[in-house]
Amino acid sequence: MQTLSKNAPMPVVRRLPKYHRNLKELLEEGITKISSKDLSERMGLTASQIRQDLNYFGGFGQQGYGYNIEDLIKVIEDILSINNKYNCIIIGAGNLGKAISNYILNLDGNAKVLAMFDVDAGKTNKIFNDINIYNMSELKDYLKKNEIDIAILAVPKSSGVEVAKDVINNGIKSIWNFSTADIAVGNDIVIENMAINESFYTLTYLISENKK
Amino acid sequence: MQTLSKNAPMPVVRRLPKYHRNLKELLEEGITKISSKDLSERMGLTASQIRQDLNYFGGFGQQGYGYNIEDLIKVIEDILSINNKYNCIIIGAGNLGKAISNYILNLDGNAKVLAMFDVDAGKTNKIFNDINIYNMSELKDYLKKNEIDIAILAVPKSSGVEVAKDVINNGIKSIWNFSTADIAVGNDIVIENMAINESFYTLTYLISENKK
DNA sequence: TTGAGTTTGTTTTATATTTAACAATATCAT
DNA sequence: ATGATATTGTTAAATATAAAACAAACTCAA
Known part of the structure; x- marks a missing residue:
């Protein structure tokens, strides 16, 4: 699982914190996985955009299943370097x-x-x-x-x-x-x-x- | 001189305050007119973008002369409704x-x-x-x-x-x-x-x- | 174990935004 | 007044971003 940026466009980068925030909230609600479709409805985006946004950094989901929320949070934190000091x-x-x-x-x-x-x-x-x-x-x-x-x-x-x-x-x-x-x-x-x-x-x- | 929006894109709208700020500064420096080229150099944009941005709202310049700064400020204030209460x-x-x-x-x-x-x-x-x-x-x-x-x-x-x-x-x-x-x-x-x-x-x- | 139903990653298409090009027109020095 | 120069408004081309489409691959219930 690599998270090396393929030079993602800034609009994509600026959406990542929003994904992060929503995923954290989902986790707090006890939800462990989510599909791009469900996340898109929650966030008012298209599912396609979510999948494409994430794919600038790697393939973090699984067909027929969706995304593991805990893992995806970590990936996004890694991309944004949130956990650095x-x-x-x-x-x-x-x-x-x-x-x-x-x-x-x-x-x-x-x-x-x-x-x-x-x-x-x-x-x-x-x-x-x-x-x-x-x-x-x-x-x-x-x-x-x-x-x-x-x-x-x-x-x-x-x-x-x-x-x-x-x-x-x-x-x-x-x-x-x-x-x-x-x-x-x-x-x-x-x-x-x-x-x-x-x-x-x-x-x-x-x-x-x-x-x- | 009309300033009715032809449904300008949001990126254009969000640039208007920056134009406004720079034009105000120019006026304070005692400058009364400016070409899109000179303004673009000052602001780090392309001249083309400035001309096209402004043209979403109307034609406020004059060939061979440029834009009258005081007038343009008023136009932008009008577009952004800055002077409303x-x-x-x-x-x-x-x-x-x-x-x-x-x-x-x-x-x-x-x-x-x-x-x-x-x-x-x-x-x-x-x-x-x-x-x-x-x-x-x-x-x-x-x-x-x-x-x-x-x-x-x-x-x-x-x-x-x-x-x-x-x-x-x-x-x-x-x-x-x-x-x-x-x-x-x-x-x-x-x-x-x-x-x-x-x-x-x-x-x-x-x-x-x-x-x- | 199977197969219908899901859902991804990715390709293709569509839309939005920016840049470039240029004809039209004004300026301004002479 | 004239013409060389400047600069616009606008059209055309290029680039960037978003949406749609879909094959591949997984899930999960029976």
Whole structure:
């Protein structure tokens, strides 16, 4: 059973977490196997799409039977590298940074926030979720002394680009960007944008379309 | 100059906010016109895509000249209905709810949070950003007495589905969902998901691919 | 053990999206 | 005013994604 990506399209990759979530729920309901047809009805997709999505990574099902849920969960976790350990820092210790810290705490323990940073002296030198909040001036030194996998940006738009440059210059290879800044990165850096702007304006568009 | 949608594809719609943001920045830089070629270089797209995207809604440029930035901004705002007034409530007054409240405050004033709700008595009967935080038990009555356009869900996954049902049953037609719950809605309801899970696991996937 | 019924993996077809090409038309320097 | 240059809107081609179709292979009840 190989799970080597044959260069799967991004739309497929972005569906995998949804499969994962639904399969976990099924397992909790005590169900041990499922066909692409049943899963498709539950998730509002076509069975064909599910089979084809999974087949970008390998053949994990069995004719006449379907997919073993427990196995498939493990396969997907493997593909997405969910079970690796990720050391994170959060830049920005406002409500957004704290909300993200909570989110990661509720994950299954594979990702961990090791430090938070802020420019605001009123927020620094405190502890949140057992995490130290440092001043931004300490960032460079911190990154030298600690191996950090992911820098999470929870800063205002105005400082987004600058902070991104900062962390990249100090060795960060992956950014989860919650700021509304447009951040351009080189080819060796991975960035994932939460795009709250795009989301809100898409909603307002859909609302106006819905009224027609 | 008409801006009636010829049923534009969603990928096009989701690019419009990005055009909008870049055009606003250009205007701030004192630039008044731009060609699809120059804009494409700035945004990392193809000029062809920009021209075709815009042409789903109308012909806003001029041969040999390009696009008038100020006009184009207005057109996009019109398409996305950015300048309509949106009355919002936020369900969940934790860090996430507060972060969203801040985000909306930083918008240009067209969206407004009129109330927040929480189940936690420790959070209710307080004021944040001049907004009252009510107990969830008051939600139904509040929605009866106030015209709310958008319900923003900033609740834990466990209560996401239930809260969504609640607001829909009380007349809400549009939901901006920040919870990690999978929410199924009828055809007359608009929902936009922030999909934080999908985003994080896509990031971990990209990180592992980046290392290959 | 058999065979009707299931369900996969994969191929084929259809649809959606992006890119390229280019005629039509405007600009702008002279 | 003119024409070389720029740039659009739009059509055509290419690519990417999704759906349908189906042979192969398994399950499971009798």
